Structure formats: structure tokens, C-alpha cells
Amino acid sequence: MKLLLIGFGVVGQGLAQILRDKAAELKSKHNFTAEIIGVATASKGALYRSSGLDISALLQAAEGGSFVDFPDQPGLRRDMTVREMIMIGEADVLVEASPTNLETAQPALDFCYQALEAGMHLALANKGPVALDYAGLRAKARAKGLLMRYEATVMAGTPTMRLAQDALAGCEIRSARGILNGTTNYILTQMEKGLSYDDALAQAQAQGYAEADPSGDVEGWDAAGKVLILANALFGGKLAMADLAVSGITAISAADIADANAAGQRYKLIARATPDGGEVKANRLPLDDPLASVGGATNAITLETDLLGDITLIGAGAGKLETGYAILSDLLAIQRRLTAKRNPPANPS
Amino acid sequence: MKLLLIGFGVVGQGLAQILRDKAAELKSKHNFTAEIIGVATASKGALYRSSGLDISALLQAAEGGSFVDFPDQPGLRRDMTVREMIMIGEADVLVEASPTNLETAQPALDFCYQALEAGMHLALANKGPVALDYAGLRAKARAKGLLMRYEATVMAGTPTMRLAQDALAGCEIRSARGILNGTTNYILTQMEKGLSYDDALAQAQAQGYAEADPSGDVEGWDAAGKVLILANALFGGKLAMADLAVSGITAISAADIADANAAGQRYKLIARATPDGGEVKANRLPLDDPLASVGGATNAITLETDLLGDITLIGAGAGKLETGYAILSDLLAIQRRLTAKRNPPANPS
Numbered sequence: 001m002k003l004l005l006i007g008f009g010v011v012g013q014g015l016a017q018i019l020r021d022k023a024a025e026l027k028s029k030h031n032f033t034a035e036i037i038g039v040a041t042a043s044k045g046a047l048y049r050s051s052g053l054d055i056s057a058l059l060q061a062a063e064g065g066s067f068v069d070f071p072d073q074p075g076l077r078r079d080m081t082v083r084e085m086i087m088i089g090e091a092d093v094l095v096e097a098s099p100t101n102l103e104t105a106q107p108a109l110d111f112c113y114q115a116l117e118a119g120m121h122l123a124l125a126n127k128g129p130v131a132l133d134y135a136g137l138r139a140k141a142r143a144k145g146l147l148m149r150y151e152a153t154v155m156a157g158t159p160t161m162r163l164a165q166d167a168l169a170g171c172e173i174r175s176a177r178g179i180l181n182g183t184t185n186y187i188l189t190q191m192e193k194g195l196s197y198d199d200a201l202a203q204a205q206a207q208g209y210a211e212a213d214p215s216g217d218v219e220g221w222d223a224a225g226k227v228l229i230l231a232n233a234l235f236g237g238k239l240a241m242a243d244l245a246v247s248g249i250t251a252i253s254a255a256d257i258a259d260a261n262a263a264g265q266r267y268k269l270i271a272r273a274t275p276d277g278g279e280v281k282a283n284r285l286p287l288d289d290p291l292a293s294v295g296g297a298t299n300a301i302t303l304e305t306d307l308l309g310d311i312t313l314i315g316a317g318a319g320k321l322e323t324g325y326a327i328l329s330d331l332l333a334i335q336r337r338l339t340a341k342r343n344p345p346a347n348p349s
Numbered sequence: 350m351k352l353l354l355i356g357f358g359v360v361g362q363g364l365a366q367i368l369r370d371k372a373a374e375l376k377s378k379h380n381f382t383a384e385i386i387g388v389a390t391a392s393k394g395a396l397y398r399s400s401g402l403d404i405s406a407l408l409q410a411a412e413g414g415s416f417v418d419f420p421d422q423p424g425l426r427r428d429m430t431v432r433e434m435i436m437i438g439e440a441d442v443l444v445e446a447s448p449t450n451l452e453t454a455q456p457a458l459d460f461c462y463q464a465l466e467a468g469m470h471l472a473l474a475n476k477g478p479v480a481l482d483y484a485g486l487r488a489k490a491r492a493k494g495l496l497m498r499y500e501a502t503v504m505a506g507t508p509t510m511r512l513a514q515d516a517l518a519g520c521e522i523r524s525a526r527g528i529l530n531g532t533t534n535y536i537l538t539q540m541e542k543g544l545s546y547d548d549a550l551a552q553a554q555a556q557g558y559a560e561a562d563p564s565g566d567v568e569g570w571d572a573a574g575k576v577l578i579l580a581n582a583l584f585g586g587k588l589a590m591a592d593l594a595v596s597g598i599t600a601i602s603a604a605d606i607a608d609a610n611a612a613g614q615r616y617k618l619i620a621r622a623t624p625d626g627g628e629v630k631a632n633r634l635p636l637d638d639p640l641a642s643v644g645g646a647t648n649a650i651t652l653e654t655d656l657l658g659d660i661t662l663i664g665a666g667a668g669k670l671e672t673g674y675a676i677l678s679d680l681l682a683i684q685r686r687l688t689a690k691r692n693p694p695a696n697p698s
Contacts, residue, residue: 018656022519030518157657159516167508167516169379170371170677290663293642307367307674308506314639314661325656328519 001335002052004038004091004120006082006111007098008062011125011152012039014324015095020055026328032335038085039067042098048077048085082107086114093334095327097125097152102216102225102241105132116140116148121337123330125152125323131225132240134232147334150233152326154180154226155299158315162329164234164303171305173234177272178301179294180226182317183209183217184249184269189295191257192266197250209297220248220280223271227280231273245279252282260284266292290314350684351401353387353440353469355431355460356447357411360474360501361388363673364444369404375677381684387434388416391447397426397434431456435463442683444676446474446501451565451574451590454481465489465497470686472679474501474672480574481589483581496683499582501675503529503575504648507664511678513583513652520654522583526621527650528643529575531666532558532566533598533618537631538644540606541615546599558646569597569629572620576629580622594628601631609633615641639663 005012019026019034026032035052045067047053054073061070067078086094094115096108105128112122112129122141124130129137130150141148154160155178164173179185186209190200201218204210216222224246231237249269260267265284268291272279285292290312294300299317302310316322354361368375368383375381384401394416396402403422410419416427435443443464445457454477461471461478471490473479478486479499490497503509504527513522528534535558539549550567553559565571573595580586598618609616614633617640621628634641639661643649648666651659665671 018519026519032519157520158660159512162516163508163512167511167678169681170367170375170381171506171674288642288644290639290642293637293639295637307670309665309668309671310663311507312661312663314659314663316658319658321656322658325520329516332518 001032001034001093001331001338002037002091003034003093003095003331004040004085004115005036005095005097006040006108007096007126008039008041008044008058009097009099010320011097011323011327012095013059013062014320014322015097015327016055016059016324018321018324018328020059030332030335032332034331037091038080040080040082040085041067046078046080046082046085048080049073049075050090051075082111083114086111086118086120089118091120092338093121093123093331095123095125096129097327100127100225102128102131102221105129109133112137113140116144116146119144119146121146121334122148123327123334124148124150125327127153127225127229130233131228134229135238147337149330149333150229151329152323153229155301155313155315155317156319156322157325157329158299158313158317158322159329160301160313161233163311163313168303168305168308168311171307173303173305175272175274175304176230176234176301177270177291177304179268179291179299180271180301180317181217181220181223181269182297182299183214184223185294185299186297187218188249188252188257188267188269191252191254192261194254196254197252218248218250220246220269223269223280224278227271227273227278231278234273235275237275237277239278243277245281247281249282268292268294350381350383350442350680350687351386351440352383352442352444352680353389353434353464354385354444354446355389355457356445356475357388357390357393357407358446358448359669360446360672360676361444362408362411363669363671364446364676365404365408365673367670367673367677369408379681379684381681383680386440387429389429389431389434390416395427395429395431395434397429398422398424399439400424431460432463435460435467435469438467440469441687442470442472442680444472444474445478446676449476449574451477451480451570454478458482461486462489465493465495468493468495470495470683471497472676472683473497473499474676476502476574476578479582480577483578484587496686498679498682499578500678501672502578504650504662504664504666505668505671506674506678507648507662507666507671508678509650509662510582512660512662517652517654517657517660520656522652522654524621524623524653525579525583525650526619526640526653528617528640528648529620529650529666530566530569530572530618531646531648532563533572534643534648535646536567537598537601537606537616537618540601540603541610543603545603546601567597567599569595569618572618572629576620576622576627580627583622584624586624586626588627592626594630596630598631617641617643
């Protein structure tokens with residue numbers, strides 16, 4: 001499988017590391033081999049080589065901050081645009097792992113359509129295209145007989161989409177509610193230990209959980225992007241950001257936290273998606289709610305089903321290997337499709 | 350898909366109800382149709398009809414306690430043994446849902462081998478055969494090109510095996526530890542509320558969670574059967590019951606519970622499987638362990654992985670529809686295999 005990577009930050013590097021370190025196991029257990037033939041980034045430059053880029057050299061150059069240090073090799077090109085890499089048509093899958101833009105989803109959204117047009121499957125860690133144009137991308141992918149996978153967009157590699165879309169086949173999912181933003185959960189957990197909101201935020205920033213401008217997390221927008229993905233993917237909705245009621249944790253004080261604790265409750269920023277809509281809102285949960293015990297930067301989701309009642313999945317929501325693995329799980333799913341296409345049924349039914 | 354059901358208690362009735370009530374949805378969404386052509390029970394009698402048994406009539410007769418009241422139909426036979434039903438060779442899948450025997454796994458184990466020999470796939474809710482002879486059944490199924498599925502044996506329909514075996518493909522699972530017996534978890538939860546062990550047990554019996562002879566649950570044997578299944582299925586072990594260290598909750602007093610609570614901990618009966626072995630033991634867990642917050646008859650499992658850290662799944666561990674759905678999920682997986690066999694690849698690779 002030949003891969004084109006857009007972005008080479010935490011996700012891309014995590015994927016590359018797994019592909020390198022697990023190559024033998026993936027080959028023997030899953031008959032899976034993959035080569036990274038192109039990488040395009042905004043800050044480090046671009047590399048393309050039809051016969052594959054050396055992964056260790058790629059990781060080493062990325063550590064230095066620029067592909068300038070990537071060693072010359074026969075066939076290596078450093079001057080191609082993303083569009084050119086797509087149009088050359090050599091890759092099987094476009095891995096979109098550039099930073100999320102929840103306002104326009106660009107430039108990733110254009111790249112996704114170009115890739116589908118060129119016959120490439122999609123594996124996305126970038127939430128923008130899936131959150132803002134799920135229906136459009138899904139329709140285009142179906143029309144071209146291609147797959148769009150996006151496990152990394154919700155709870156990193158914790159198998160949220162695979163649980164909801166594959167493992168629960170035959171069950172009806174009625175709602176999804178979860179702790180889908182690790183930064184705010186970390187801040188709330190620290191506030192329970194007695195810190196003020198400002199001190200907890202500063203600590204989250206020091207730990208690398210929150211960015212210098214934390215508004216995307218603390219005002220609920222990151223979680224809202226995930227609500228859109230769940231609402232559209234699980235319930236066939238066509239919701240836009242404007243359809244969601246979104247609030248964050250900025251208005252929650254130490255006194256609120258203490259008040260909730262005294263009542264045997266805990267504040268959690270809950271992202272909720274149903275067939276009718278979605279919201280992001282800080283809720284006071286009773287301690288026996290499985291989501292109430294999820295502390296720190298951990299994520300969790302509860303799926304309400306018709307036959308099984310509530311199913312809760314708890315796991316990492318971020319991290320290099322965790323998110324890189326999410327892409328790998330998408331690639332393994334795509335491989336099963338590629339194999340089926342190469343070996344079409346003798347008597348299609 | 351033609352089904353032969355051994356046992357028609359909670360599991361069989363749950364499956365039958367789902368097959369009847371979700372028939373249209375299963376057909377349209379999954380191109381799945383199933384007929385129950387045979388049912389054999391120890392207490393209600395047996396029924397067989399090559400062209401399918403009426404499910405509503407079957408459920409009604411079961412409610413009355415005997416198939417004597419099942420209406421006569423052309424082609425209906427009431428006198429066949431399980432062996433005869435298998436040897437006639439009309440069913441695609443044997444659904445083994447008779448009561449678990451963790452000492453010999455019989456008579457279910459013989460039926461499983463007979464069914465495999467006759468070319469039938471297996472879907473098991475009965476833990477005995479999977480716990481005591483996993484390797485043998487697996488080898489026989491592989492040799493015959495058949496599938497053996499057993500989602501119902503651990504946490505009912507909560508997708509434990511599908512999570513571990515399918516959704517985490519590419520990840521290495523290093524250990525599994527969980528609350529896999531609802532009865533003991535219910536008793537421990539009630540003891541935390543101040544009840545004595547004897548009173549909590551009596552309450553569990555009154556609620557239908559515990560049997561008149563509760564030893565299989567409270568001494569840890571039910572959980573031990575599940576440890577064997579996990580150890581053998583996830584880690585390729587060939588463990589037997591004698592290889593496990595098994596203890597239950599009978600020695601835990603109200604004072605122990607109070608002592609743990611005072612230390613910010615909670616007693617849970619933890620079933621644990623690793624590549625090296627397994628055990629069932631009451632542990633004191635810190636409150637921030639996701640398993641600590643799992644109360645009542647709910648089940649949960651934490652899978653320790655190489656790439657994702659800990660993944661915890663919480664859900665029902667019993668119930669009519671919950672366990673019936675587990676069998677359905679197995680049947681859907683088997684259908685994917687049947688379809689592939691009927692339409693073999695043109696160029697097998």
C-alpha cells in the first residue's frame with residue numbers, strides 16, 4: 001500500500017514509527033506492507049519518491065524540524081506540491097494529518113476531493129473535512145467506490161468508530177455521549193484537587209495538553225467538531241456547527257466544583273450526539289455514571305443501544321502512537337477492501 | 350442461514366426474539382436472513398422442521414415450559430435427537446446455548462465436534478467447550494474451514510471478543526483484567542451500602558442474579574471459565590482450570606469492605622488473563638481505576654495494549670436480549686464467511 005501523508009506532526013510521525021517498528025508483524029499477521037511515497041507539510045517542506053521514502057531518515061529529519069536534512073536518494077523530489085503528488089496517481093491512500101481547521105476545513109478539504117477524484121482512499125486524522133463536509137465526502141467516496149476512514153478524529157486510536165460502526169452491527173445506537181476533549185477533562189480534574197481554573201489551565205499548558213491560545217479546547221469547539229463527526233457518521237445527520245449548542249468550561253469556578261462534590265457529583269464537559277442534534281455542555285454527573293470516574297486527559301464515550309443498553313469505552317484521546325495507530329487501523333480496513341477489489345468474486349451476488 | 354439451537358433458555362429465546370423482531374432491518378442492512386430449523390432442550394423437548402420453525406409459536410411454547418404445545422405443521426418432527434439433527438446436515442450453524450458445565454463441558458462438547466464434522470459453523474453461549482477445549486475445537490474448525498465464535502461467553506453481547514480480536518488488529522494485547530461476574534459484583538456493591546455478605550447474597554438471589562446454590566459465582570468458578578476463554582483465545586494459551594489460581598468473595602467481610610473504603614479503595618473480584626496464566630481474586634482497587642466505579646451487575650474489562658495503553662469496555666454481562674444479540678453478532682460474522690465461500694475469489698492470492 002502506497003501512502004501520501006499530508007502533515008508530519010504527532011500523527012504522521014506516530015504512524016511512520018509504527019510502520020517501521022511493526023513492519024514484520026504487520027506483514028506476517030495481516031499480510032500488510034505499506035510505503036510512504038510522499039510527505040507534504042507546511043513547515044518542514046515536502047518529499048516525494050515513487051519507490052518509497054526511508055522512514056528512519058524521515059523521522060530523523062522531522063526531529064530536526066526540516067526535510068532539508070533528508071538525504072538525497074535516486075528519484076527523490078523535494079519540489080512537488082500536494083496537488084502534484086495527488087495527480088501523479090501513484091498512491092493508494094491519502095493520509096490527511098495536517099492541523100484541523102473547523103471553520104473552512106481547508107486546505108485539507110480540497111486535497112480530500114482531489115484524492116478521491118484521483119482514485120485514492122482517505123484516512124483522516126484531520127477533523128475538519130469529516131466534521132464540516134461528511135455527507136459530501138461520503139457521497140463522492142461512494143460514487144468512486146472508495147473508502148473514507150477517520151478513526152483518529154474521535155478518541156485517537158481507542159476504537160470508537162470501529163466499535164460503533166463495525167462491532168455493534170445489528171444493534172441500533174440511539175445516542176452517544178462522552179468526554180471527548182482531554183484538555184478540559186484534565187483541567188476539571190485538577191480543579192477537583194483544589195486548583196483554581198487559571199492555575200489548572202496554566203498547568204495544562206505546562207504539561208503540553210493545552211495550547212497557548214486554549215480557546216478551541218476550553219470553549220468546547222474541539223469537542224463540538226467530534227460531535228459533528230459522530231452525529232453525521234452514526235445518525236446520518238447533516239448537522240453544521242451552527243446547529244449545535246456549544247459551551248465550554250470557562251464559566252466553571254472552584255466554588256461550582258466544590259458545590260458539585262458536596263452533592264456527590266462531578267463536573268464533566270459532555271459532548272452529546274443524537275439522531276436529532278448535538279451539544280457540548282458541562283454537566284454535573286452522579287459518581288456512578290461511568291463517565292464520572294474518567295479523570296485526567298483520558299477520554300470516554302457511552303453509546304446507548306437498543307439491545308445492549310449502555311456500552312462505555314474508555315481510553316486515550318491523544319498521543320503519538322495512539323493516534324498513529326488509529327491511522328493504521330484505517331489502513332488495515334482499507335487493505336481488506338483493496339484485496340477484495342483485486343480478487344473480485346467469481347459470481348458477484 | 351439455517352440454525353440448530355441446543356438449549357432454549359434465556360439466550361435462545363433472546364436470539365429468537367431478535368431474529369423475529371429485527372428480521373426486516375437485518376435483511377435490508379446486512380442482507381441477513383436466518384431460520385431456526387431445529388431446537389433441542391433437556392426440559393422442553395425437541396422440534397425439527399427443515400423449512401423452519403415459526404418463531405412466535407416457539408417463544409409461546411417455551412413460555413408454557415414445553416414444546417408439547419407447539420402447533421403441528423407439515424414436516425414437523427418432535428422425536429429427533431441432537432445427533433440426528435446434526436447428522437441430517439441441513440443446518441449452517443450450531444448455536445450451543447445449553448447450560449455451562451465447567452467440569453466436562455458435556456454433552457455440549459460432543460455436539461460441537463459432531464457439528465464441525467458435519468460441516469456446521471459454531472456459535473457458542475455455553476462456556477464449557479470454549480473454556481475446556483479451546484485448542485481442540487479451534488484446530489478441528491480450522492481443519493474443516495469452519496468458524497467458531499463465542500462472543501456470548503464473556504460479557505454477553507458487550508463486544509469483548511470483537512474488540513479484542515477484530516477492532517484492535519495491529520495492536521498487541523498484553524493482559525486482560527475485568528469484572529466478569531455480575532453476581533459477585535452486585536453482592537460487593539450491596540455490601541458497600543452496609544449489608545452483610547449473607548444479606549447481600551440473599552438479595553442477589555431474590556433479584557435472580559444468584560442461584561440457589563451460589564457457589565459457581567461466589568467461589569469464582571464462573572469468572573475462572575471466562576479467564577480460560579480469554580487466556581486461550583487472546584494469548585494462544587493451553588491453560589486448564591487447574592492452572593488458574595481461583596478464589597472468590599466468600600471470605601470478604603463487611604469489616605474488610607469498610608476498611609478498604611476508609612483507605613479510598615474498593616473490593617472487586619478481578620479476573621485476569623495474561624500470556625503466562627490467569628487468576629480470579631478479590632482485589633482492593635484505587636477509586637481512579639476505571640474498574641472500581643463499575644457497580645451492580647455490570648461487567649467491565651480492561652485490555653492492556655502496546656500502542657494504546659489501557660482500553661476499558663463497560664457494559665451488560667447478562668440478560669436475554671444482550672446475550673441473544675451476542676449470538677446474532679456471531680452469526681453476522683459467520684455470514685460474511687459464508688458469502689465469501691459461495692463467491693470465492695477469482696484469483697486467490
